[in-house]
Amino acid sequence: MTDQEIINKINEVLVSEFEADPTEIKPEAPLLQTMQIDSLDLVDVVVLIDKNFGIILTETDFTELKTFQTFYDLIIRKIREKETSEK
Amino acid sequence: MAEPHQKWSGKSRGGYWGNLCFFWLIKYIGLWSAYLLLWPVALYFIPAAPAATVALWDYYRRSLHCGKLASMLNIYLHYYRFGQILIDKIALNEGMTPQYRFNTDEVDEFLKKFIPISSKGAIFIGAHIGNWESGSHLFGDFANKMHFVMFRNQANQKHTDYSPNTLSRIISLSENPLDYLLKIKSTLDQGEFICIQGDRYIQGQRTLSANFMGREALFPQGPFHLSARFRVPVIFYFATRHPHKTYRFNFRVAEPVQTNSHVSPALQLLHQYITALEEILSQTPQQWFNFYCFWDSAAISQIK
Numbered sequence: 001m002t003d004q005e006i007i008n009k010i011n012e013v014l015v016s017e018f019e020a021d022p023t024e025i026k027p028e029a030p031l032l033q034t035m036q037i038d039s040l041d042l043v044d045v046v047v048l049i050d051k052n053f054g055i056i057l058t059e060t061d062f063t064e065l066k067t068f069q070t071f072y073d074l075i076i077r078k079i080r081e082k083e084t085s086e087k
Numbered sequence: 088m089a090e091p092h093q094k095w096s097g098k099s100r101g102g103y104w105g106n107l108c109f110f111w112l113i114k115y116i117g118l119w120s121a122y123l124l125l126w127p128v129a130l131y132f133i134p135a136a137p138a139a140t141v142a143l144w145d146y147y148r149r150s151l152h153c154g155k156l157a158s159m160l161n162i163y164l165h166y167y168r169f170g171q172i173l174i175d176k177i178a179l180n181e182g183m184t185p186q187y188r189f190n191t192d193e194v195d196e197f198l199k200k201f202i203p204i205s206s207k208g209a210i211f212i213g214a215h216i217g218n219w220e221s222g223s224h225l226f227g228d229f230a231n232k233m234h235f236v237m238f239r240n241q242a243n244q245k246h247t248d249y250s251p252n253t254l255s256r257i258i259s260l261s262e263n264p265l266d267y268l269l270k271i272k273s274t275l276d277q278g279e280f281i282c283i284q285g286d287r288y289i290q291g292q293r294t295l296s297a298n299f300m301g302r303e304a305l306f307p308q309g310p311f312h313l314s315a316r317f318r319v320p321v322i323f324y325f326a327t328r329h330p331h332k333t334y335r336f337n338f339r340v341a342e343p344v345q346t347n348s349h350v351s352p353a354l355q356l357l358h359q360y361i362t363a364l365e366e367i368l369s370q371t372p373q374q375w376f377n378f379y380c381f382w383d384s385a386a387i388s389q390i391k
Contacts, residue, residue: 039264040293040312046272047316056276059269 006053006079007072013048027069034068049075055082106177113178118186118332121174129166136166139378150300150382151372161373168373172218172328179221187221188333194225197338201322208275209320212285212310214364215376217327219284222336234258234274236267236283268313275319282324285310285360286377295354299361300368302382306357315344315352323363327371339363 001009014020014035024034037045046057055078065071105128112121133140143165147158179187201209211233213219224230234256258270258281271281288294288307295308314321321341326334341359344352368375 038293039268040309042265043268043272043313044316046269059263059266062265 001079003072003076006076009052010049010072010075013052017044017048025068027072028067031065031068031071053079055079109174110177113174113183114181118174118178118183122171125167125170125174129163129170132166133162136378142378142380145380145382146375147372150302165373165375168328169376172374172376175218175221175328175332175334179224184224186332188331189222189225190333190335191225193338194222194336197336198226198229201320201338201340207319208278208317209280209322210275210310210314210317211280211282211322211324212314212360213282213324214284214286214367216325216364216367217371217374218334219282219324219326221334222326225336229280231256232279233282234271234279236260236271236281238289271313272317275317283310285323285357286364286381295357297354297357297361299382300365304382306360308353311353311356311360314341314356321356323360325363325367327367327374329371337363337367 011022011025014025015022018035018037018041020035035041042062049055049057053075055075057074057078061074061078065074109121109124112124140162143162144158147153147161148155151161153161175187220235226233236258238260258267258274260267274281285306288305288309293308293312294305295311296303296305298304299306323337323339323341325337327337329335339359341356344355346352348355350358
């Protein structure tokens with residue numbers, strides 16, 4: 001899976017599960033405000049990322065989360081770490 | 088006059104000296120003396136806890152449709168039941184378990200049926216009915232996997248109610264919701280069990296509105312949303328007190344939610360929970376221990 005494919009998949013999940021407006025999803029846009037999500041929704045994010053990519057997000061992962069880009073970077077990094085550990 | 092639409096503040100009532108007095112009676116005189124002292128104490132609480140009394144009046148008059156005299160009597164007995172269960176909690180914690188009876192058959196039957204499917208963890212949703220904690224010592228190894236979710240000040244208060252082993256399994260609702268929500272998730276991922284109450288919320292929490300005992304009421308969204316989202320078995324669990332110091336454990340395994348329904352999975356679970364709750368309350372109406380106006384019309388109209 002390329003980085004762009006991962007980003008597309010993340011956006012697809014956010015649009016379908018959180019009814020986000022696709023035009024508002026921009027790399028520099030603030031994630032939480034744009035999506036209007038609270039902590040209960042963040043748990044949904046954790047579950048959906050686990051289901052779609054097989055990676056577990058922890059509380060510390062969310063502390064540096066600001067924009068969609070930082071979220072993409074986090075998921076891509078975790079997926080790459082997982083791929084490396086499985087080799 | 089107390090404010091009738093007061094929401095639950097996140098704190099439970101209880102005075103140090105009063106508790107100490109009952110503790111002393113239970114330990115050095117006998118359970119009977121504590122139950123005896125409770126009769127005047129329950130009477131005292133009718134004027135001394137006006138907001139709670141108003142809420143109980145509303146509960147008996149408008150939800151259970153009792154007459155005025157019956158409501159007054161029920162309020163008195165309601166306070167008595169509450170005190171009785173607090174006494175029992177202390178007694179059970181002091182090792183007086185042999186003085187009580189438990190419907191262990193139903194616990195055994197439930198555990199036998201449930202354990203084979205419990206490898207992925209489960210959520211037990213209870214209510215402020217009866218004595219929720221009284222049964223855990225009967226659950227054997229199962230009890231060691233049970234984690235209790237509660238408000239922080241309740242957790243502090245529970246230091247007198249729980250053994251150190253149980254205290255280590257309390258998940259406190261801290262200021263950072265993500266912290267405890269992820270703790271709940273990791274607990275379930277480890278195949279362990281979450282016990283959470285489904286009938287109280289505090290200001291600012293997300294709620295669901297549903298018909299409960301004929302009137303619209305608000306319930307916390309969290310327990311039902313998480314249960315639906317994590318796709319783990321959900322069990323409604325209530326422990327009620329009966330005559331002759333007998334406790335009965337009631338388990339209801341929730342039906343799986345329909346994902347293609349127009350009703351959200353969380354609301355489907357809430358409807359099942361309410362059905363179970365109403366059934367239990369029809370049998371033990373005096374063991375409903377939410378001492379604030381549960382059917383808060385002002386709050387409900389705000390969310391509509």
